[in-house]
Amino acid sequence: MKAIKPLLTAGALALTAGLASAQTDITVAIQLEPPNLDPTGGAAQAIDSVLYSNVFEGLTRFEGDGSVVPGLAESWEISDDGTVYTFKLHDGVNFHDGTTMDAEDVKFSLDRARADDSTNAQKGLFAGITDVTVIDPLTVQVTLDGPNGMFLFNMAWGDAVIVAPESIEDIASNPVGTGAFTFADWVQGDRLELARNENYWGDAPALENATFRFISDPTAAFAAVMAEDVDVFVGFPAPENLPQFEADPRFQVLVGNTEGETILSTNNKMPPFDNKLVRQAVAHAIDRQAIIDGAMFGLGTPIGTHFAPHNPDYVDLLANSPYDPAKAKELLAEAGFADGFTTTLKLPPPSYARRGGEIIASQLREVGIQAEISNLEWAQWIEEVFKGKDFGLSIVSHTEPMDIGIYANPDYYFQYDNPDFQALMEELNATTDPAGRSDLLAKAQTIISEDYVNGYLFELAVATVAKAGVQGLWVNQPTAAVDLTVVSWAE
Structure with a gap:
């Protein structure tokens, strides 16, 4: 029996056409290229600019307004004396290589960051940790040497993201995290490419692909934006050109702290x-x-x-x-x-x-x-x-x-x-x-x-110049990051 093809109404056709034409890729320019791709072992802010929240996640994370919210930790309890934090992890979280993210990975990450031979640029964040204990696969207990009112804040830093022993050896060139985007390619001196993580444990990002381009020269930055070779330039390095962009309906200018x-x-x-x-x-x-x-x-x-x-x-x-x-x-x-x-x-x-x-x-x-x-x-x-x-x-x-x-x-x-x-x-x-x-x-x-x-x-200050249709960008930068997880194009 021949299959019967359903008829599409005009409204359905219009909706289908709209969906088909919706842009799902973005090119973001920043001034500095990361020297490596390990946020837990490198000091350069450009590492977080590309990878924070996009590829790597921590127990907690910063929102665009500076607030600290749950990340890989679904919830936590704090002992009465303020020295023991018991984190309950989200279930069903995998690293990009398919391995499971669990309490053992949290212990590995925190122990590695605070070890005597640690190369973590912000090792002081972990100085007060005396013990990390795995209670069960989704529960990890962190004991401090005293109360620390900044501990949850500290765990939101890019230096405190959770990594896995299975992929740590190549992290500087092949970062494997749990975030909404996977690392795809890095052409040093030119660009770094990310792809949507189709198995992401959280809310799926609207973008399918993201390319970061590295343009350090202010004149070249102006030319790239004006020619629309890039969709967004975060930290635009030629503030003298901002009035020109503000007067151009093709662009939006965001200036934040x-x-x-x-x-x-x-x-x-x-x-x-x-x-x-x-x-x-x-x-x-x-x-x-x-x-x-x-x-x-x-x-x-x-x-x-x-x-x-x-x-x-x-x-x-x-x-x-x-x-x-x-x-x-x-x-x-x-x-x-x-x-x-x-x-x-x-x-x-x-x-x-x-x-x-x-x-x-x-x-x-x-x-x-x-x-x-x-x-x-x-x-x-x-x-x-x-x-x-x-x-x-x-x-x-x-x-x-x-x-x-x-x-x-x-x-x-x-x-x-x-x-x-x-x-x-x-x-x-x-x-x-x-x-x-x-x-x-x-x-x-x-x-x-x-x-x-x-x-x-x-x-x-941070000035961002973007095409008019881009939405969801951070205006302020509570940490040095270009968080693309909630960025989309207006329809």
Whole structure:
């Protein structure tokens, strides 16, 4: 018997045509290419930009508004003394290679991150963990050495995503996670491709394919967007062009906040920066607003400490380091450098660093400090500055969320070693009362501001230029991520 083909109504035909034409791929440009693809072992923010939430997931995760919500952990219970967290994991979660994600993988990930030989860039997130115990395949218990009011927040960082022992050996080049997208291809120097995870445990993303392109040059970035070669540019590096895009109906411009404290990083163990008077002189030699206007075309909020101004616990400490070249010269003379000195200024690729570096070098010359600029690629910066600590000054935006705790690590690249600050951070970790935490955070901000650990410049704004039909993009960046899990095209 011949099959009878059903007739389609005009409405059904229109619906079918609409579905057939709906765009399901996207090309996103960002400025920096990740040096590797292991968020648990690499320090570069570009790793999270591509992979956070898209490929890798943690027990908890950040939403676009900065809130912390359940991730791979469906729920959790906290003991009365605040030291034991019992996580209940989602059932039916698989890694992209088909292996099951369970409590053993959580234990492996947390134990690996806190191990003595760990290369995790934020190893301090896991310092308070004393034990990770598998209760059953979907239940894992984490014991801390004391209450930590930031623990669930810390578990949302990209450095705390869950990985598997079966795929860890090749993670730097072939990332295997549990996220809504799988890693497809990486053409180094050009692009990285993701594909929809058809077996995703959560809500399926609207996009089938996503391509990240890496365009560091501001002129090339402008050309790529104008030619519509890319659909989205997150962290658009030429803010002077934003008015042109705003006036063009083809595009939308989103300007939001980041967690990026942009600082003049200072090597506190390298002479002469081991002298507080010299660091203070540098702080007074800097005209923040000139840097914001000249390098960022007005996008950015001046800061006087390492803390985000949009955080309710932020303390305005700009008065500790106003622009005062005469004061800077006096301090240099008092420190024994009346004739100035020469140092290095090593700059990573972002335009805020390259453009800002030129301005800062000029400002430092006015007080007698000769800063010799070296423009480094991101991998070079990681090796020389972050790992090798071979620098005098640098410029970088620390985009990790509420990361003032890095100042408690004397081995961190700017090498600030203050036992009083370290004790304060331990007290903060053990404090759960909101008012008490606010007081301690205020003290912490004040200490590093008055010690002039680094030159505090501005809170980095993030500008995104996208085609008019793209929806679901993050406006703000509570962590350095381009989360595509809820991005779609308007029909």
